[in-house]
Amino acid sequence: MLKETVFKSFDSKEQLEQQLAERIAVGLQEAIDNRGKASLVVSGGSTPLGLFEKLSRKVLDWSEVFVTLADERWVDSASADSNEHLVRQHLLQHHAASAKFRGLKNMFATAAAGVAMTTEQLANIPRPFDVVVLGMGNDGHTCSWFPCAPAAELQHALTTDALLCAMHPQTAPHARITLSRHAVLGSRQIYLHLVGQQKLDVYHRALAADDIMEMPVRAVLSQHKIPVDVYWAA
Numbered sequence: 278m279l280k281e282t283v284f285k286s287f288d289s290k291e292q293l294e295q296q297l298a299e300r301i302a303v304g305l306q307e308a309i310d311n312r313g314k315a316s317l318v319v320s321g322g323s324t325p326l327g328l329f330e331k332l333s334r335k336v337l338d339w340s341e342v343f344v345t346l347a348d349e350r351w352v353d354s355a356s357a358d359s360n361e362h363l364v365r366q367h368l369l370q371h372h373a374a375s376a377k378f379r380g381l382k383n384m385f386a387t388a389a390a391g392v393a394m395t396t397e398q399l400a401n402i403p404r405p406f407d408v409v410v411l412g413m414g415n416d417g418h419t420c421s422w423f424p425c426a427p428a429a430e431l432q433h434a435l436t437t438d439a440l441l442c443a444m445h446p447q448t449a450p451h452a453r454i455t456l457s458r459h460a461v462l463g464s465r466q467i468y469l470h471l472v473g474q475q476k477l478d479v480y481h482r483a484l485a486a487d488d489i490m491e492m493p494v495r496a497v498l499s500q501h502k503i504p505v506d507v508y509w510a511a
């Protein structure tokens with residue numbers, strides 16, 4: 278059945294975070310009730326911080342929840358630029374401290390060299406992913422599908438059946454490891470979490486045309502098999 282994208286608008290980012298945290302918690306608990314375990318994929322960057330704080334205080338069987346990232350910068354996991362660092366600081370605390378977390382960074386020197394090992398390490402995460410929370414950059418990237426990356430790399434991430442890919446954005450900091458489009462769309466529910474007028478303008482631009490290489494977030498928005506709920510606050 279084809280799914281429509283749902284757009285939800287909130288007066289404040291706090292309201293958005295409360296509602297989205299509740300939706301995610303309900304989705305994870307339903308997955309546990311139905312299948313005994315749940316998987317949650319989250320994004321990094323600056324947007325999800327408050328959401329993580331609220332989600333971490335939700336009461337559910339966190340010990341049955343597997344958490345991983347949509348993408349990661351190939352930096353030390355203790356670095357302030359690391360998405361894993363953000364998740365450890367803001368999500369894996371309070372009730373959520375008992376969740377099972379697998380990051381995407383490993384000890385290999387480069388993202389390209391590390392892809393195979395991280396793919397193995399994610400083998401036990403329940404798929405399809407129960408809940409995927411994506412962000413979006415002002416350049417129209419989501420995950421680490423950057424329009425400024427070499428075209429062949431971006432094309433690969435958008436077409437491969439592999440779980441993970443390396444990405445080398447030319448104008449954004451750090452080499453990346455990212456879930457592929459195939460991996461992200463192997464999910465039951467996607468949320469796109471946006472805050473601010475600029476992100477709303479970018480979102481509208483993404484809806485207005487269909488060149489995925491120009492704005493890779495379109496790879497998620499232009500499909501109608503997996504439900505995508507867009508949560509936006511001013």
Ligand SMILES: O=C1O[C@H](COP(=O)(O)O)[C@@H](O)[C@H](O)[C@H]1O
Binds near residue numbers: 420
């Ligand atoms: O680099 C990244 O950027 C996007 C968006 O980040 P934000 O700071 O604008 O919220 C994020 O979704 C992604 O996970 C991250 O690696």
